[in-house]
Amino acid sequence: MIRLSTRDASFTRDFAALVDARRESDADVTRDVSNILRSVREEGDAALRAFTQKLDGHDLDDGGWSIPLADCAAAFDALDPVLRDALELAATRIRAYHEKQRPAGSDFTDEAGVRLGARWRPVDAAGIYVPGGRAAYPSTLLMNAIPAKVAGVERLVVVTPTPKGAINPLVLAAAHLAGADEVWRIGGAQAIAALAWGTDRIARVDVVTGPGNAWVAEAKRQVYGVVGIDMVAGPSEIIVVADGANDPDWIAADLLSQAEHDVTTQSILFTDSADFADSVVAAVERQLVELPTRDTARIAWEANGAIVLVDTLEQAMPLVDALAPEHVEIAVDDPQPLFDMMRHAGSAFLGRYTPEAIGDYVAGPNHVLPTGRRARFASGLGVTDFMKRTSFLQLDAAALAKLGPATVALAEAEGLPAHAQSVARRL
Amino acid sequence: MIRLSTRDASFTRDFAALVDARRESDADVTRDVSNILRSVREEGDAALRAFTQKLDGHDLDDGGWSIPLADCAAAFDALDPVLRDALELAATRIRAYHEKQRPAGSDFTDEAGVRLGARWRPVDAAGIYVPGGRAAYPSTLLMNAIPAKVAGVERLVVVTPTPKGAINPLVLAAAHLAGADEVWRIGGAQAIAALAWGTDRIARVDVVTGPGNAWVAEAKRQVYGVVGIDMVAGPSEIIVVADGANDPDWIAADLLSQAEHDVTTQSILFTDSADFADSVVAAVERQLVELPTRDTARIAWEANGAIVLVDTLEQAMPLVDALAPEHVEIAVDDPQPLFDMMRHAGSAFLGRYTPEAIGDYVAGPNHVLPTGRRARFASGLGVTDFMKRTSFLQLDAAALAKLGPATVALAEAEGLPAHAQSVARRL
Numbered sequence: 001m002i003r004l005s006t007r008d009a010s011f012t013r014d015f016a017a018l019v020d021a022r023r024e025s026d027a028d029v030t031r032d033v034s035n036i037l038r039s040v041r042e043e044g045d046a047a048l049r050a051f052t053q054k055l056d057g058h059d060l061d062d063g064g065w066s067i068p069l070a071d072c073a074a075a076f077d078a079l080d081p082v083l084r085d086a087l088e089l090a091a092t093r094i095r096a097y098h099e100k101q102r103p104a105g106s107d108f109t110d111e112a113g114v115r116l117g118a119r120w121r122p123v124d125a126a127g128i129y130v131p132g133g134r135a136a137y138p139s140t141l142l143m144n145a146i147p148a149k150v151a152g153v154e155r156l157v158v159v160t161p162t163p164k165g166a167i168n169p170l171v172l173a174a175a176h177l178a179g180a181d182e183v184w185r186i187g188g189a190q191a192i193a194a195l196a197w198g199t200d201r202i203a204r205v206d207v208v209t210g211p212g213n214a215w216v217a218e219a220k221r222q223v224y225g226v227v228g229i230d231m232v233a234g235p236s237e238i239i240v241v242a243d244g245a246n247d248p249d250w251i252a253a254d255l256l257s258q259a260e261h262d263v264t265t266q267s268i269l270f271t272d273s274a275d276f277a278d279s280v281v282a283a284v285e286r287q288l289v290e291l292p293t294r295d296t297a298r299i300a301w302e303a304n305g306a307i308v309l310v311d312t313l314e315q316a317m318p319l320v321d322a323l324a325p326e327h328v329e330i331a332v333d334d335p336q337p338l339f340d341m342m343r344h345a346g347s348a349f350l351g352r353y354t355p356e357a358i359g360d361y362v363a364g365p366n367h368v369l370p371t372g373r374r375a376r377f378a379s380g381l382g383v384t385d386f387m388k389r390t391s392f393l394q395l396d397a398a399a400l401a402k403l404g405p406a407t408v409a410l411a412e413a414e415g416l417p418a419h420a421q422s423v424a425r426r427l
Numbered sequence: 428m429i430r431l432s433t434r435d436a437s438f439t440r441d442f443a444a445l446v447d448a449r450r451e452s453d454a455d456v457t458r459d460v461s462n463i464l465r466s467v468r469e470e471g472d473a474a475l476r477a478f479t480q481k482l483d484g485h486d487l488d489d490g491g492w493s494i495p496l497a498d499c500a501a502a503f504d505a506l507d508p509v510l511r512d513a514l515e516l517a518a519t520r521i522r523a524y525h526e527k528q529r530p531a532g533s534d535f536t537d538e539a540g541v542r543l544g545a546r547w548r549p550v551d552a553a554g555i556y557v558p559g560g561r562a563a564y565p566s567t568l569l570m571n572a573i574p575a576k577v578a579g580v581e582r583l584v585v586v587t588p589t590p591k592g593a594i595n596p597l598v599l600a601a602a603h604l605a606g607a608d609e610v611w612r613i614g615g616a617q618a619i620a621a622l623a624w625g626t627d628r629i630a631r632v633d634v635v636t637g638p639g640n641a642w643v644a645e646a647k648r649q650v651y652g653v654v655g656i657d658m659v660a661g662p663s664e665i666i667v668v669a670d671g672a673n674d675p676d677w678i679a680a681d682l683l684s685q686a687e688h689d690v691t692t693q694s695i696l697f698t699d700s701a702d703f704a705d706s707v708v709a710a711v712e713r714q715l716v717e718l719p720t721r722d723t724a725r726i727a728w729e730a731n732g733a734i735v736l737v738d739t740l741e742q743a744m745p746l747v748d749a750l751a752p753e754h755v756e757i758a759v760d761d762p763q764p765l766f767d768m769m770r771h772a773g774s775a776f777l778g779r780y781t782p783e784a785i786g787d788y789v790a791g792p793n794h795v796l797p798t799g800r801r802a803r804f805a806s807g808l809g810v811t812d813f814m815k816r817t818s819f820l821q822l823d824a825a826a827l828a829k830l831g832p833a834t835v836a837l838a839e840a841e842g843l844p845a846h847a848q849s850v851a852r853r854l
Contacts, residue, residue: 082836083837085833089833096537097543110523110791114791116792118528118792123804138840138841206803221651221652225648225659228805231652249852250852253845253849256848257846257848260843260844260845260846291844293842293843297845342817346818347817347820348817348818348820349819350542350820350821351822353824353827355849355853357843357847358850360838361833361837362833362837363543363822363830364820365820370815376815377550377633377655378655379817380818388802389806389807390769390774390802390806391775392766392776393774393786393791395780395790400780400785403516405513406513406517406788406789409513410514410788410789411787415720416784418686418714418724419687421714421718422782423784425674425676426677426779
C-alpha cells in the first residue's frame with residue numbers, strides 16, 4: 001500500500017506511476033488459445049471432450065455433456081429459503097433496472113420527404129460464460145443472463161466448467177432463475193470456441209459474455225468479430241472518495257471488499273483528512289486479522305492499495321478521472337456536486353450508505369463493468385449488448401429528386417461511377 | 428456469379444455454401460502488425476517516421492507531420508461550389524440524424540427508496556482513420572467524425588496516410604467541415620498504435636474508428652481494450668430483394684454500385700421472377716461495358732455475385748437473415764411487410780426509389796455498417812460508440828435496511844465475507 005499526498009514534491013510523478021501500473025497478467029496465452037480455438041473449430045465435439053478430460057478432469061461422455069433444465073429447477077427448489085428469496089429479489093431488481101434500457105428506435109419523415117429511422121432487434125442466441133471453482137458466482141450469471149432475456153434473446157446458452165465433475169448447485173439455481181435454455185459442462189478457451197463456431201452438439205451463438213481467466217479473456221478477444229463480446233476484462237478496482245466524517249470501519253470494509261476478490265485487485269482511498277486516513281489504515285489491519293479471505297485481501301491491499309491525501313475532495317475528482325475506475329464511492333453527505341465533476345467511471349455509489357457490494361447483488365445496475373481504465377471509453381454490460389440496430393431509409397421519387405444530385409456529385413468526386421448511376425438512372 | 432433457385436434439389440447445400448463463403452483475406456498479418464505496434468509503443472515518433480518513410484515514401488520531418496487546420500479550411504473554400512454544397516448537405520443531414528441518437532440516461536428513485544440511474548458522457552478524444560489512395564473517401568470522414576462531434580467529443584484526431592507525400596484535398600475539406608482538431612499524415616498499423624498509446628507528438632485517444640486495409644483492421648483488433656474501436660470490418664455486401672416490376676437497369680446499377688468498391692464485395696439479387704433475373708443479368712453485362720470501374724466490378728460480380736430465385740419474396744426473408752447483410756434493398760411497392768419479417772441487416776433501403784448509394788452520402792444514417800454477417804450482432808456506427816455510460820446508486824439508511832440482508836446472504840454464499848461486512852457494518 002502506498003500513501004501519496006498532492007502536496008508531495010513528487011506527487012505528479014508518483015500518481016502517474018499509479019495510473020500506469022499494469023496489474024494485468026503478462027502471461028502470453030495467445031498461442032495456446034489459438035491452438036485450442038483451431039482444434040475445436042476443426043474437430044468439434046471430439047476436441048471439446050479431449051480438452052475437458054485434460055483440463056477439467058472428467059469425461060463428458062460419461063458424466064453428461066449438459067445439465068438438464070430439470071436439475072437446475074431442482075437446485076433452485078432445494079435452496080435455503082433465505083438464499084432463494086435473496087436471489088429472487090436480485091433477479092427482480094436487475095430485471096426492472098435493465099427493462100429501462102430497452103432502446104426505443106425511431107421512425108420519422110423529414111422535411112425533404114425522406115423516411116428514416118432505426119430499428120432494434122435482439123440477437124438470436126447468446127452464450128454466457130460462468131467460471132468454475134471459487135469464482136463461480138450465481139450473481140454474475142444473473143447479471144449476464146437477465147439483460148439478454150430483457151433484450152428478447154430466444155436462446156440463452158450457459159457454459160460452465162465442472163472441475164473433476166463437480167457441479168455448483170448455486171450456479172444451477174441461478175441458471176434456472178435467469179431462464180437459461182441450455183447449460184453445457186465445458187469451460188476455458190474450448191468453451192468459447194464452441195459458442196463462436198458451434199459443434200455438432202452445441203449450436204453457435206451470436207454474442208458471448210461473462211468473466212473468465214486469462215485463457216477465456218484471450219479466447220473472447222480472438223473470436224471478437226466472429227461473435228460479439230461484452231468486453232476485455234481485467235482485474236477489478238475500487239476508488240473511495242471520503243471525507244473525515246465517515247466511520248473508518250465502514251470505509252475499510254469497502255476497500256477490503258474489493259481486495260478479497262483477487263490478488264490483482266486495487267483499492268484506493270482519496271481523502272482530505274490525514275487523521276481519517278490513519279484511522280482507515282488501522283481499521284484495515286484490524287479487519288484483516290479476522291477476515292476469512294485475508295490471505296488474498298492482504299496481498300492485494302499491500303501490493304496495489306493506495307491512499308491519496310488531497311487538500312479538498314474537489315481536487316480528487318480529476319485524479320479519479322485519470323484512473324477511470326470500475327467502481328467509485330463518493331462517501332460524503334452531499335455527493336452530487338462531486339459526482340457532477342466526474343467524467344470516467346463504470347459505476348458510482350453515492351453517499352455514506354451505498355457500499356459498492358450493494359451494487360454487486362441486489363440493487364439493479366449491472367456489476368459487469370469496465371476495468372483497467374477502460375471506463376474512459378466502455379460501459380457496463382447492458383441490454384443493447386444483446387441487440388443490434390438496423391437503420392432504414394425510404395424515399396419516393398420526389399425525395400430522391402431532392403437528394404439525388406448531391407449524391408451523384410459526391411459519388412463522382414469519389415471515383416464511384418456505379419454509385420452515381422444507381423441514383424442518376426432513377427432521376 | 429451463381430444462380431440458385433429454392434426449387435433446386437441441391438438448394439439447401441448450395442445456399443449454405445453461399446452463406447459460409449469467406450471473402451476475407453487469409454493474409455496472416457498478425458505478426459507484422461504486432462511488431463509494428465511494439466515498435467511505435469517503444470520508440471514513438473522515431474518509429475512513426477521510419478515506417479512512414481518505408482511504407483508511404485516520404486519524410487515527415489521534411490514535409491510536416493500534421494496538416495494545419497488552415498490548410499483544411501482553404502481546401503474547403505477551394506472546392507467546386509457544387510461539391511461544397513453537396514458535402515454541406517451531407518454533413519447537415521448526417522448531423523440531424525445522429526442528434527436523435529444521443530442517449531437520455533436515467534435518474535429515478537424506486538419504491539424501496541433507492542435512487543438509481545445511468546449517465547452518459549462523451550469520451551475525451553477520438554481518432555478517425557481515413558485511408559489514403561483510392562479509398563480516401565470524404566464521405567467516410569464525415570460518417571465517422573460527425574457522430575463523435577454530436578457525442579460531444581472535445582478532441583477529434585484524423586490520421587491519414589499521404590503516399591509519396593500527396594495530400595487529398597477532398598479529405599482536407601471534409602476534415603474542415605467535420606470539425607477535426609488535428610490531422611496527422613500517418614497511416615497503417617503505425618497510425619493505430621500512435622492513437623492507442625500516444626507518442627511525444629501525438630496524444631493518445633480513447634476510441635479509434637474508420638476503415639482501412641488488412642493491416643489497419645488487424646491493428647485495431649490488437650489495440651481493442653487499450654482503446655475502444657468501432658468494429659472489425661470486412662468486405663462489403665448488398666442484397667437486393669426485388670419483384671419483376673422493377674426496371675432491370677436500376678437494379679443492375681445497384682448491384683454494380685457494390686461491386687465497384689473492391690473485388691471482394693458481394694452483390695446478391697433475390698427475386699420471384701426468372702424473366703426479371705434474366706433481364707438484370709443482361710443489364711449488368713450492358714452496363715459493365717461502359718462502366719469506368721468495370722475491371723473491379725466485373726471480377727467482384729463474377730466471383731461473388733449471386734441470383735437466388737424464390738417462389739415468393741416472403742420466402743426470401745429468412746434467407747436474407749441467414750446472410751445478415753450490410754445493406755439490403757427491398758424494391759417493391761409496399762416494402763414494410765417484408766421489412767417487418769427481417770431480423771438481421773446493417774441498413775435497409777425501402778421501395779423502388781431508395782438506391783443504396785443514397786445512404787452512402789446524404790440521407791443521414793451512417794454508412795459504417797457491420798459486414799460479413801456481423802449484422803447478426805453488430806450495429807452501424809453511432810453516437811454511443813463515442814460515449815460511455817456510468818451507472819449510479821444512492822441509498823439512505825432506510826433503503827440499505829431493505830436491501831442489505833439479501834446482499835449479506837448472497838455475499839456469504841459466494842464466499843465473499845468482506846462484501847458481506849461492508850453492508851452488515853452499516854445495518
